[in-house]
Amino acid sequence: MSEQENATIRIHIMGKTYRVPAGLTIMDAMEYSGYRFIRGAGCRSGFCGACSTIYRREEDYRLQFALACQEMAEDGMYLVQLPFTPAPRSQYDLEKIDPTENVLLQYYPEIARCVSCNTCTKACPQDIEVMDYVQAALRGDIARTAALSFDCIQCGLCTMRCPADIKHYHMAQMARRIYGRYLSPVPEHLEEQLREIEEGVCDSELDKLVAMNEEELVLAYAARIREEE
Amino acid sequence: MDRLTYFPGCSLKDEAKEFEISAMAVMKVLELPLVEIERWNCCGTVFSLTEDDLMHQLASIRNFIRVQEAGSDEIVTSCAMCYNTLKRSSLFVNHAEERLEKINAFMDEEVAYEGKVEVRHLLEIIRDRIGWEKVEEAMIYPLEGLSVAPYYGCMLLRPRQVGIDDPDNPTIMRDLIDALWATPVEYAFQAECCGSYQVVDHRELIVERTHRILSSARRAGADVVVTSCPLCQYNLRETQSELKEKIPTYEEMPVMYFTQLMAVALDVDSGELPGPLLARFSVGEGVGKGEG
Amino acid sequence: MARKELEIIEGLWEKVEELSGQNIFACYQCGMCSAGCPFTDEMDMLPNQVIRGLQLRDWNTMDCSAMWICASCFSCQVRCPKGVDLAKLMEAMRQIYLRQQLDHVSIDDMTPEQISKLPQIALVANFRKKTG
Incomplete structure (x- = not known):
């Protein structure tokens, strides 16, 4: 083992200092220190957004934001977990919504309070241009809001940092839902396929499959026609 | 060809589309096209009036940085509210080193704003850089017989150091109306506030203001009122139905943007015109002399 | 509120x-x-x-x-x-x-129906003047 791998670092978790091996993620380092995650951990792969973490390095005036399962622990990090963001979600029935340009304002009027400080963007562990999508929402551009916010994992850090109390991630989720329901172009092949299913074109083939035993299924799978790649 | 670094503002992207459509079309004909800056953000619509408040200047200054990035030192907007807010922000920071330094330190993700961007309203550009003669020359359908009341509101004129014209006796819109061969209407309320953002929680106040302003224009013989502000436009247009409910004899007054009036005369796309004027302004026919 | x-x-x-x-x-x-x-x-x-x-x-x-x-x-x-x-x-x-923190307008009490009639220019301005 090299000296590097044997090294340990000091981290500070909620004000208490721990020494942990170098090379661990923040989450692993915290677990090594004896913390057990009951809330604030989920997929451990950077997708679920449950393990929002705020930290500051020694001698850095800036707060940093990360997902504990993705960011490596560094020597001198002051860490705190933010497993939940108190941010009410507006109630709406997607089927009854009128997808007009000011629909996002109707359900999230506080987006009108954006001062363009860009703090939300700086807080995003997914590197999303959060302020830009809030601005797009404000001017009624639902498609752009949906596109810019596509990588959002709903961790809520933007919302915790916002001086205007905007609920960015809920608003953007609504934009993506409206986009999907009303604005995105309908794929032709999907329409065609759905029509065929409804007309029963696939029924006889499906019945055959259902009637097969396991052995026949394996053989049929191996002999299936593959689409050219 | 020269181009203008253009800031549309949020309203022109939804509520006031016809303002942008007509402004774009008119400026193309006048050979000074509007080129939209990239990644602009809402200006904040009202200028923060407290001395210590730098937070609410960020929106304007971020836009100035976009202008800088586009290699320009001028930003042009047709929305009177954006104009006022951006202009006042520029005056607040452009020669104030300490303020600029603080703001630049806060916006450390951006290049520093150098404090050199000048803010202009589209009407100013048309007056000072194009000239009324050229507008008249470009005209296809003279608006003879049409009486037009200019509505300046507040944001083009006040405060004095921000105004594009004399706040007590503005003439810029009158000169434009003249250039289009229409008849400018003089009336008492041309620069009186429409009630602005009070429409959110004091709508009754706007209904009352609309009544005073438009009745005054009507009494002075106006066929139509022109504005340069999406909020004035909304207030004056949208509260007329409520006014009709209150006063059955009230006669509707069409309200449109100054760029729409120009678009009609220059025979370019004017965007959606107010109902009562649609017939008169049907495309390709101009106003005609019969009515009015 | x-x-x-x-x-x-x-x-x-x-x-x-x-x-x-x-x-x-x-x-x-x-x-x-x-x-x-x-x-x-x-x-x-x-x-x-x-x-x-x-x-x-x-x-x-x-x-x-x-x-x-x-x-x-x-x-x-x-x-x-x-x-x-x-x-x-x-x-x-x-x-x-x-x-x-004494707002003069309560954003939470505004309904989608009310807001649907209003342009964003009015809301942005109003909230800047009447909420902190």
Whole structure:
């Protein structure tokens, strides 16, 4: 083992200092220190957004934001977990919504309070241009809001940092839902396929499959026609 | 060809589309096209009036940085509210080193704003850089017989150091109306506030203001009122139905943007015109002399 | 949202002057501001009375509805012969409330139906003036 791998670092978790091996993620380092995650951990792969973490390095005036399962622990990090963001979600029935340009304002009027400080963007562990999508929402551009916010994992850090109390991630989720329901172009092949299913074109083939035993299924799978790649 | 670094503002992207459509079309004909800056953000619509408040200047200054990035030192907007807010922000920071330094330190993700961007309203550009003669020359359908009341509101004129014209006796819109061969209407309320953002929680106040302003224009013989502000436009247009409910004899007054009036005369796309004027302004026919 | 009372803080009058950057004692009560103000019908105090109240340190001034009716149209500002920016004083008074988290408009109580009728330009401006 090299000296590097044997090294340990000091981290500070909620004000208490721990020494942990170098090379661990923040989450692993915290677990090594004896913390057990009951809330604030989920997929451990950077997708679920449950393990929002705020930290500051020694001698850095800036707060940093990360997902504990993705960011490596560094020597001198002051860490705190933010497993939940108190941010009410507006109630709406997607089927009854009128997808007009000011629909996002109707359900999230506080987006009108954006001062363009860009703090939300700086807080995003997914590197999303959060302020830009809030601005797009404000001017009624639902498609752009949906596109810019596509990588959002709903961790809520933007919302915790916002001086205007905007609920960015809920608003953007609504934009993506409206986009999907009303604005995105309908794929032709999907329409065609759905029509065929409804007309029963696939029924006889499906019945055959259902009637097969396991052995026949394996053989049929191996002999299936593959689409050219 | 020269181009203008253009800031549309949020309203022109939804509520006031016809303002942008007509402004774009008119400026193309006048050979000074509007080129939209990239990644602009809402200006904040009202200028923060407290001395210590730098937070609410960020929106304007971020836009100035976009202008800088586009290699320009001028930003042009047709929305009177954006104009006022951006202009006042520029005056607040452009020669104030300490303020600029603080703001630049806060916006450390951006290049520093150098404090050199000048803010202009589209009407100013048309007056000072194009000239009324050229507008008249470009005209296809003279608006003879049409009486037009200019509505300046507040944001083009006040405060004095921000105004594009004399706040007590503005003439810029009158000169434009003249250039289009229409008849400018003089009336008492041309620069009186429409009630602005009070429409959110004091709508009754706007209904009352609309009544005073438009009745005054009507009494002075106006066929139509022109504005340069999406909020004035909304207030004056949208509260007329409520006014009709209150006063059955009230006669509707069409309200449109100054760029729409120009678009009609220059025979370019004017965007959606107010109902009562649609017939008169049907495309390709101009106003005609019969009515009015 | 439950409205709390304004907390009377020490140095409140000085704060109004500091935030507005105005010398309230320059006003000699000519009344030009009130004569030009388009909203006096709806105000409980006339604009010149507001500034008089500030001069006299009269606590009733801080309760006036006039500061919330003022739409920052700057009619008073261009007409004042003494160069006092009354619109800035009104804003400073509003800010005293807003900085104590006493919003004048409750965003939570607005319904989607109400907002659907309003353009964003009105909402942005209103929230900037009436929420902190």
